Amino acid sequence: MPNQAPTQASPPRALRWAVAGSVIVMIAAGGLFYYASKMAAAKRQANHDEVLVTIHSHSCEPNALTVPAGRASFRIVNRSDRAVEWEILDGVLVIEERENIAPGLSQVINANLLPGDYAITCGLLSNPRGTLHVTPTAASDAAAKARPSMVAFVGPLSEFRVYLSSQSTALIKAVTALEQSIEAGDLSQAQALYLPARAAYQRLAPAAQRLGELDNSINARADYFEKREQDPAFVGFHRLEYALFQQRDLDGLAPLTQRLLTDVTTLKQQLLAQSLLPEQLVSIVVRNLNSIGDVHASSGEEERYSHSDLNGFAANLDAARKVVELLRPLLSKSAADLLPKIDSALAALDAQLNGFKVNDAYASYDSVSAEQRKQIADKAKALAAALDGIDPALGLCGL
Template sequence: MSSPDPQRDGTPSSRLMTIALLGAGILVLAGGGAFYLASQKVARPVEAGAIAVRVGDKSCEPMDLTVPAGRSVFEIENASNRPIEWEILDGVMVVEERENIAPGFRSQLATRLKPGSYDITCGLLSNPRGKLTVIASAHSEAEKAKPPLKAFIGPLSEYKVYLVLQSGQMIQATKTLQNAIEAGDVAATKAAYGAARVAYRHVESVSGRIADIENAMDPVAAYLAGREQDPAFTGFHRIEFGLWRESSVAGLKPIADKLIADAATLRDRLKVLKFEPADLSGNSAREARRLAEGPVISGDSLYASDDLAEFAAAVDGLEKPVSLLLPLVAEASPETVKTVTDAFAATRAEIGKLGGTGTPVAYTDVPPDARKTLSASFMALADAIDRINPALGQE
């Protein structure tokens, strides 16, 4: 029996199968190429405000571009006869690029650019490069001014440690004060009182906003119905009244005992108090303004009259959180750093003129005009500190 003839019985030969497969492959490739070209031809709609760049055989049109910092969209048209890539270069580093733009086609590139001078490629590597100048804008300054939240972790943590340490020092000074009261030593009690007040002033921009603690540790007699005789007249000023107005420690032990307990409560509160980045400078500005509008004009230590020493301590307390932010501010707004630094120096200078950094001068001897000048200095300090949060994009 003879072998079957594939051509006779209708079975296709292997040669025909090969030809058919090759033909199908060509059709697939052609279809893929057509799809690629169609996908470039049917590009996404041009975004409003897109900057047109036409890349020819020898150069770009335009060769020099200027755009505001922030987000920009470029529409790159390949007007040459070869596929191109278009790059934005910062020195030798590629900032952004679009590759394989076929002749006659367009491609969009969206990017965010910082202020500076960049190069742009214009087709062949041998072609001259164009220039892209990015200028600062309100948006870019705001973005530049807003550090990532993690940048505030260090300042927030360090300030929390400072508050706890200062409240701890206040507790120790208050215990020394208590011991002096028990010993009946008025002079030693006065010295310990001054040390405790310095530590208190260092944290008052925060503690002063905790109402129950403030009302227990630092109530002012003028705000109480019975004034100095009112049962709610406790804390620092009650001890101050006994030492300087009555020149005695009689009856002060229970006041000191409660003051120690309140100081311990304050320390515990400060340990767990939550801060936002804006609070660091915000609290200082608020406290500087409070001092300017009230205590500096009317006096705060009405019995000891050692306000200047306390104001000097208050400035130190205001400066601590601000100083932790200044490295961040320096990157965003160097002029704000200078304004704030100068304001702190000016306020200290005004206190120094009145004797607050040398021989003690009774605040009762400071005339009204001098108090107004010092008040204006604290107000200017508050205004300067108020510039920090906007400079850091916190408002």
């Protein structure tokens, strides 16, 4: 019987699957490589306008940049011997930054920039800062009329925080002087120093009144207590006002002034610890002005013992004026037609109050007639109404 050729064994099934898998992996790898190449090419095309900035040990090169408004890309190359950061600054505010750029490497910063002049950091904090000038474009001019982003409010809110800090410091200083005059037993001096201390508080009142419990300790009138002036819980400014101007007696006031000093010191801490939303910046001032218009101007009850209501109204107006000042740049861009109405209302209330000044001091409120009080109330409400238009104009309604 002839010998038969041996039958060739077919590859094991596992081997066939392995070969097929290798082919699939190769195809997938090729596809991924092609995709990555296309993405890299697209990225290079998109970044063909990158601005190159080289950081050396003690400077940037170039140190003065000019770019058009809108999206800009900066490639930061670190030629120094340590990891560095690069920042774009608008005043004290960081607009964009890239941290920890390693020596010999580069990173890209993308920023949407508004027209204006900025500073740039150049590695070490001790290094001279560079400049970045951003020129306006047709697109940036159109965007300036649109609703600002929340970033636009960082500056006004930060500056309002500075205002709260400085006014709180002034309040603490004024209350300290008042305390010292009371401890010295000088009634006339204490009466004179009460007025600037009270005015310092009124400049903070729109924000301070958000802190209900603390504000009650500092600012509550006798009406809010069961035994009115005789209630042990009646403390703060109005308790001192009652003693200084109605009782005309300093006896027992030292602990009360010490308590007030503690409270206003705590007030500063809490005001700076609280966050304020953009839409609250105007609303707290509007609420304060409406209180003048609806209650305080007509009744004269707020400063019933010293009759120094006009001092308080003027201080409240200072706070309103500050908020307008902080928001004016935004309003000039987005609601320029609203500014004349606001400025007119500010000037009207200011003129009304200044009409009661004699030798740089406000008249006693018990000398202000009912008709004059109504005029003050009307102008306070008119200013509140004008300010009430700010949030809609800046797109903050409903936030």
